[in-house]
Amino acid sequence: MTTHDTDVQAEAGTGATGSHTEHGSHIGIYITIFLTLSVLTVVEVFVPDIYSAEWNAHTKMLLLCILAVTKALLVGLFFMHLKWEKPWLKYIALTPVYMGIFAIFLMLETAFRGPGG
Amino acid sequence: MSTAAVAHADHGHDDEPPVDEHFGHATGGKVAMWMFIAQDGMSFGGLLTAYALLRINSVDWPVPAEILGIGLTAFATFILICSSLTMVLAVEKAKARDQAGTARWLGLTILGGLIFLGIQVFEYMHLVDAGIGFAQSSWQGVEINDRFGSTFYAVTGFHGLHVFSGVVYLTCILLGTLKGKYTQGGISYSAVELVGLFWHFVDLVWILVFTFVYLL
Numbered sequence: 001m002t003t004h005d006t007d008v009q010a011e012a013g014t015g016a017t018g019s020h021t022e023h024g025s026h027i028g029i030y031i032t033i034f035l036t037l038s039v040l041t042v043v044e045v046f047v048p049d050i051y052s053a054e055w056n057a058h059t060k061m062l063l064l065c066i067l068a069v070t071k072a073l074l075v076g077l078f079f080m081h082l083k084w085e086k087p088w089l090k091y092i093a094l095t096p097v098y099m100g101i102f103a104i105f106l107m108l109e110t111a112f113r114g115p116g117g
Numbered sequence: 118m119s120t121a122a123v124a125h126a127d128h129g130h131d132d133e134p135p136v137d138e139h140f141g142h143a144t145g146g147k148v149a150m151w152m153f154i155a156q157d158g159m160s161f162g163g164l165l166t167a168y169a170l171l172r173i174n175s176v177d178w179p180v181p182a183e184i185l186g187i188g189l190t191a192f193a194t195f196i197l198i199c200s201s202l203t204m205v206l207a208v209e210k211a212k213a214r215d216q217a218g219t220a221r222w223l224g225l226t227i228l229g230g231l232i233f234l235g236i237q238v239f240e241y242m243h244l245v246d247a248g249i250g251f252a253q254s255s256w257q258g259v260e261i262n263d264r265f266g267s268t269f270y271a272v273t274g275f276h277g278l279h280v281f282s283g284v285v286y287l288t289c290i291l292l293g294t295l296k297g298k299y300t301q302g303g304i305s306y307s308a309v310e311l312v313g314l315f316w317h318f319v320d321l322v323w324i325l326v327f328t329f330v331y332l333l
Binding site: 026027030031034037038041042044045047048060061064065067068071072075076079080085086088089092093095096098099100102103106107110111115 | 139154163169170194204206320333
């Protein structure tokens with residue numbers, strides 16, 4: 001896999017330059033993002049074990065949410081090229097975030113009153 | 118697109134689509150795909166919101182990790198991340214007019230999708246066998262909150278449908294690649310880029326589903 005990737009990197013480095021200079025050298029970034037996503041996934045799997053105690057529940061939730069949002073951002077910004085797009089495309093991409101904010105708002109009541117109440 | 122813009126795309130700097138005031142060099146297809154992705158994200162948002170509300174307001178929600186196989190699903194997650202990498206490499210190859218390379222990486226992306234679906238089918242069969250149904254659930258012979266199974270299948274099943282659609286979509290693009298349609302230079306690669314956007318979105322949603330449904 002590693003030799004192959006280096007091979008690809010070398011090929012694309014020569015093949016995609018010229019008129020596409022700003023897109024030409026992304027392969028190194030893609031591989032870095034891929035490795036970061038893999039490492040973060042491994043970290044994520046161990047978080048519930050490390051913070052399994054009841055009194056750690058909030059830390060566990062917060063950490064897992066931060067890890068998930070970070071991974072989602074990496075995919076969106078780099079694999080989906082949002083980092084290199086104009087603001088308008090980013091605004092379109094951000095619209096589902098409203099749903100997340102709405103969900104948090106809806107959960108606030110239970111968060112304060114406790115479940116089943 | 119005006120006739121002048123078509124002429125511009127056909128002759129002048131045909132490596133870039135015409136520049137739009139708000140969207141720069143993004144093609145109409147790319148803007149359309151992003152709008153589709155945004156509304157599809159809203160659909161997932163609706164399902165995940167319903168799941169979150171049902172779960173947070175229940176007193177007997179099972180611990181997902183005790184029922185669901187985290188290790189196997191983490192592996193499936195890794196497969197999807199790998200397929201995102203092969204997808205971006207396919208786009209790079211299409212940009213570089215490398216037909217064989219594009220086809221190879223698209224093929225590997227499809228393979229990743231199929232492995233993911235295979236794991237999901239295996240997981241569903243195992244869970245249904247163990248008593249977790251669409252509407253009624255029991256675990257180790259004891260009745261559990263039915264909504265655990267309902268929300269699990271609704272969210273992961275809807276995602277699985279996306280993976281399935283993605284595999285079909287990728288296969289269509291692979292066939293076009295084998296005919297040489299997307300490696301002719303200019304913006305001919307954009308069809309590969311668009312299927313890539315959809316595929317990465319499916320990966321992105323899974324990252325969130327894996328966290329909210331399996332790990333939390």
